[in-house]
Amino acid sequence: IHLLSTAAEPWPENASLYQQLKEEQILLSDNASSLAVQAFLQMCNLPIRVVCRANAEYMSPSGKLPFIHVGNQVVSELGPIVQFVKAKGHSLSDGLDEVQKAEMKAYMELVNNMLLTAELYLQWCDDVTVEEITHPRYGSPYPWPLNRILSYQKQWEVRRKMKAIGWAGKTLEQVLEDVDQCCQALSQRLGTQPYFFNKQPTELDALVFGHLFTILTTQLTTDELSEKVKNYSNLTAFCRRIEQQYFEGHDKDSSATVAARSAKRSLLR
């Protein structure tokens, strides 16, 4: 990214965010990441259109989702997107001091390290979930046998990575323990504040919201994952607060409201 040239152009009206097909294809982890970016952009007050494409993963410059298409730039993943947006003059974390910024980055790594990896583990390494949810969904836009091939290929890739970082040997119970530990840490850090750094949301809030909201509202083969999050009432309140503030009453096509409506389970019960 050439930061000098991006700073010159203002945020266009037709900026788009690309992800996989919402109803049939997208998986837990990608949905979480996409929602995190959407939340971040909403918090920065930058308009974004969500575009669903079956081949979104292959269009992405890094192979990971989501990615945004702004002017003639394409940027993927939350980290680079935050930097890109900062180069355009919008930032949520400018008001933090150095120590707080360090803390924010550390907590974002915690979410990536534990929550995201746990989501990947659940959807690619837990046999029941793989059979019933992941395989049918992942390749659904494609005809047989391509759908199975793509799906197995991706599974092999993810399992290799899990092995390299030492998660392959974990049982589902251990993974859920890790999720609980992570949620406990997040809950303790959040405390009674509205956001992680008190009055103003930052990219950390967006990231946490993306993952927790998705976990809470996605129907899986088992409720154990969402139960872990529900144990912490300040976290569910946090999700509801962000949902209400940044997603409801906005554009009706926004992913979160549609997800909330079409998901079998909703926070507002």
Next chain:
Amino acid sequence: MAVPMELSCWGGDWGLPSLHPESLTVMAYAKFSGAPLTVNTINNSWRPPKGTKYNADYELSAKQGADTLAYIALLEEKLLPALLHTFWVEAENYCSVTKPWFASRIAFPLSLYLPGKMSREALNRILLTRGGPPHYSVTEVEAQIYRDAKECLNLLSKRLGTSQFFFGDTPTTLDAFVFGFLAPIYKVCFPRVQLQEHLKQLPNLCRFCDDILTCYFRLTVSGCSPSGQDTADANLQKLTQLVNKESNLIEKMDDNLRKSPQHPPRKLTTLKLAAGGEAGSPLNRLSP
């Protein structure tokens, strides 16, 4: 009460009790909390404590406990790849320092095989977790992981500020982890040392490592009162399990080793009382 635990790990050099980050973390934690820990070199067998469950009761406040978890994630994600790279993948470092050092401490014929395996595993881990587009070559990945590691060091330095430890005046789990990661970078003398040079520009982190080494590893008296001994033990057991993961292969090979003639057992290398603990002459010690 506490069952003295045994830790089987790689020995030390350059003034450190061990070169292995996780071993160092465990040893530091043991020192901080005063838990009894016997350190053996890898020739001896390792008996894992049975029936341990990780106890999340930190001795700190709830928020500090949460911060610990977050910073450990940061270390693993941002600093560990570069640490692995410096030790195991960077060709000059690996060939001239790491491989001979580790090989000299393993019995033949494992010494021919094990360092190579660890090197391959390190490279594998780096490429799988950080490789992939938009980095299309190993050099780009390397550049990125070193950038990340330097940023991580800067963040740690800012977080530490002028305090003695990360949460005030007494050391905690987080201090043990940071020490475990930083000390090898700080002390081991490699030909290619970009990470070490960066670290040396952050004087509070260097002072942090030196403090722990002088206070906790030169003297046998620990400076911290072990409040909640059971908690400390449970945490320690968890940490020793982490090290055990790394030593799994060695455990399996143990049986083979016992059947074959061995070198005479090496002395404990925990206390190197050489002044300053500097390199001296690493070549002398690295007799294959």
